[in-house]
Amino acid sequence: xxxxxxxxxxxxxxxxxxxxxxxxxxxxxxxxxxxxxxxxxxxxxxxxxxxxxxxxxxxxxxxxxxxxxxxxxxxxxxxxxxxxxxxxxxxxxxxxxxxxxxxxxxxxxxxxxxxxxxxxxxxxxxxxxxxxxxxxxxxxxxxxxxxxxxxxxxxxx
Amino acid sequence: xxxxxxxxxxxxxxxxxxxxxxxxxxxxxxxxxxxxxxxxxxxxxxxxxxxxxxxxxxxxxxxxxxxxxxxxxxxxxxxxxxxxxxxxxxxxxxxxxxxxxxxxxxxxxxxxxxxxxxxxxxx
Numbered sequence: 001x002x003x004x005x006x007x008x009x010x011x012x013x014x015x016x017x018x019x020x021x022x023x024x025x026x027x028x029x030x031x032x033x034x035x036x037x038x039x040x041x042x043x044x045x046x047x048x049x050x051x052x053x054x055x056x057x058x059x060x061x062x063x064x065x066x067x068x069x070x071x072x073x074x075x076x077x078x079x080x081x082x083x084x085x086x087x088x089x090x091x092x093x094x095x096x097x098x099x100x101x102x103x104x105x106x107x108x109x110x111x112x113x114x115x116x117x118x119x120x121x122x123x124x125x126x127x128x129x130x131x132x133x134x135x136x137x138x139x140x141x142x143x144x145x146x147x148x149x150x151x152x153x154x155x156x157x
Numbered sequence: 158x159x160x161x162x163x164x165x166x167x168x169x170x171x172x173x174x175x176x177x178x179x180x181x182x183x184x185x186x187x188x189x190x191x192x193x194x195x196x197x198x199x200x201x202x203x204x205x206x207x208x209x210x211x212x213x214x215x216x217x218x219x220x221x222x223x224x225x226x227x228x229x230x231x232x233x234x235x236x237x238x239x240x241x242x243x244x245x246x247x248x249x250x251x252x253x254x255x256x257x258x259x260x261x262x263x264x265x266x267x268x269x270x271x272x273x274x275x276x277x278x279x280x
Contacts, residue, residue, distance in 0.1 A: 010198040010199055011198060011199055011224075011225040011228075012199070013223075013228075014224040014228075015221070015223075015225075018223070018224075042235070046228055046231055047228070049222065049223060049227075050223035050224060050228065051223070084199070106198070107198070108196065108198030109196070109198070109201065110200075118196070
């Protein structure tokens with residue numbers, strides 16, 4: 001399957017994604033799924049500046065991403081689907097099922113969230129959303145980099 | 158015009174190390190402020206930079222021309238003519254900057270970028 005990583009990371013495009021995961025996975029494209037980014041020319045141009053020319057950066061809103069998922073999966077290049085938050089990834093997974101695995105890469109502190117790992121903070125609602133996702137057959141793990149050990153969802157409770 | 162503030166934004170402890178050494182060498186303390194992205198999401202990095210830069214003239218030095226530090230700095234400076242972003246921060250550009258803070262922010266940024274670039278040489 002050419003989508004080799006489905007990642008939730010509130011920093012979206014940054015070094016861990018482009019270099020940390022991108023290089024060992026030999027990424028050819030990143031599909032950034034975010035309605036707010038899609039709506040802003042300025043934000044899209046900004047994120048383009050953060051990606052090397054050999055990686056295509058694709059922007060899609062949640063609704064379009066579900067429609068484009070088949071095309072991404074058929075792409076001969078390896079790709080990453082990237083969202084900034086859990087509701088967006090959950091919506092994508094529901095609309096573009098099946099998604100075998102979701103990676104929690106960076107969800108940082110906000111009011112209402114509690115620390116589960118140094119790089120993962122969740123509200124109870126977000127945790128339950130992940131449980132629902134897991135209940136639909138998607139393996140959910142936290143792992144900031146490919147060189148670290150994945151942490152199963154149950155350990156984030 | 159007030160002297161331009163220097164904000165150094167970088168991954169981990171890099172910014173604080175650069176600021177500390179720039180102060181140590183130049184003898185000028187309180188001119189540069191270090192901001193780390195460690196443990197921050199998008200909004201928190203931006204908030205840290207806004208707090209450090211205030212509303213006045215500033216040059217925001219960033220370690221790389223991509224990534225979370227760069228994106229946050231660009232968003233902060235987006236609507237502020239008196240705040241500019243310079244990427245690829247190094248000690249040479251900071252040492253020159255601390256002695257040229259009376260320039261307008263755009264000129265201070267251009268000068269710093271030039272000095273930083275001049276410092277990159279190969280044998």
